[in-house]
Amino acid sequence: MKHSFIALIEDKCTSCMLCVRECPAWCINLDSHTVEVTEEGARRPKKVNVLDSFDIDYSLCMYCGVCIDVCPFDALAWDEHRALTSTNREDMILSIADLRPSGSS
Amino acid sequence: MNRVFTWQQVAPDQWRNKISELIDSGFFYFDFLTGVDRENIDGQADCEVVAHLAKPDLSDSRIIFTQVKSELASIADLAPASSWYERECAEMYGITFTGGDTSPLLRHEGLGRPPLRKSAVLAARVLTPWPGGAEPEIREDGRKVGNVSRRRQRPPGVPENWLSP
Structure with a gap:
């Protein structure tokens, strides 16, 4: 496995913010909101975090992999995408759709 | 080459003695000297100063360290190569090496806390x-x-x- 890209497996992410807080480069931005879900048979509705946006700023990322290590749900993983190049900084910020692991559509 | 590094702690007042003893016994290749911020070791010391000396064929080496508050005797006269490292260490960790070269390397004077100390806020x-x-x-x-x-x-x-x- 090449360590050339950090991919987000969106379904596994619980918006717990651990990666955002542990990132030494402060390159991850995460936005989420909470909804109450009532499951059948449950006494009380439970609060669930819904991921709204997840951005990695690859102009700041130093590929240390701390976010991958701290993620308790394995929602972040090394991937074989190529490293990015761009002529402007905005293009270096990748969101959920760009962060999908290679092989998934 | 796999080498096992031998670490040894010495008291600050034995620092010069130990270095000169090592140099006399063949460890006269001075590799490096640096500081490690330990933030208050038993209320006695704040920093460790670490030095690595080796035999010139690199067949054997010693890492020695000592715990200091803010001052340590310079070893620049024993191992001239250490002078640059001591100046760097003085700038970055705020340790005074008495008897050594005190001219600054990179930083201007009066720039606040030494930048590699944990108490220095970015x-x-x-x-x-x-x-x-x-x-x-x-x-x-x-x-x-x-x-x-x-x-x-x-x-x-x-x-x-x-x-x-």
């Missing part, structure tokens, strides 16, 4: 908004109705009173 960390401070919001129909509030989070390396000046 101003950029205070001025940049921390993405980790966000908490999930409770929304209804896209409207924010509340915060899932926990203890207010603080970014690592930023002291408490810096967030609300």
Whole structure:
């Protein structure tokens, strides 16, 4: 496995913010909101975090992999995408759709 | 080449003796000297000074370290190569090497805390908004109705009173 890209497996992410807080480069931005879900048979509705946006700023990322290590749900993983190049900084910020692991559509 | 590094601690007042003893016994290749901020070791010391000396064919080497408050005798006369490292260490960790070259390497005088000490606050960390401070919001129909509030989070390396000046 090449360590050339950090991919987000969106379904596994619980918006717990651990990666955002542990990132030494402060390159991850995460936005989420909470909804109450009532499951059948449950006494009380439970609060669930819904991921709204997840951005990695690859102009700041130093590929240390701390976010991958701290993620308790394995929602972040090394991937074989190529490293990015761009002529402007905005293009270096990748969101959920760009962060999908290679092989998934 | 796999070499096992031998670490040895010495008292600060034995620092020069130990170095000269090592140099006399063939470890006269001076590799490096650096500091490690340990932040208050038993109320006695703040920093470790670490030096690596080796035999010139690199067949054997010794790493010796000592715990100091802020002063240590210079070994620049015993191992001239250490002079540059001592100046660097003095600038970055604020350790005074008595009897050595005290001219600054990079920093101007009066620039606050030595930058590699843990007590030195990075101003950029205070001025940049921390993405980790966000908490999930409770929304209804896209409207924010509340915060899932926990203890207010603080970014690592930023002291408490810096967030609300």
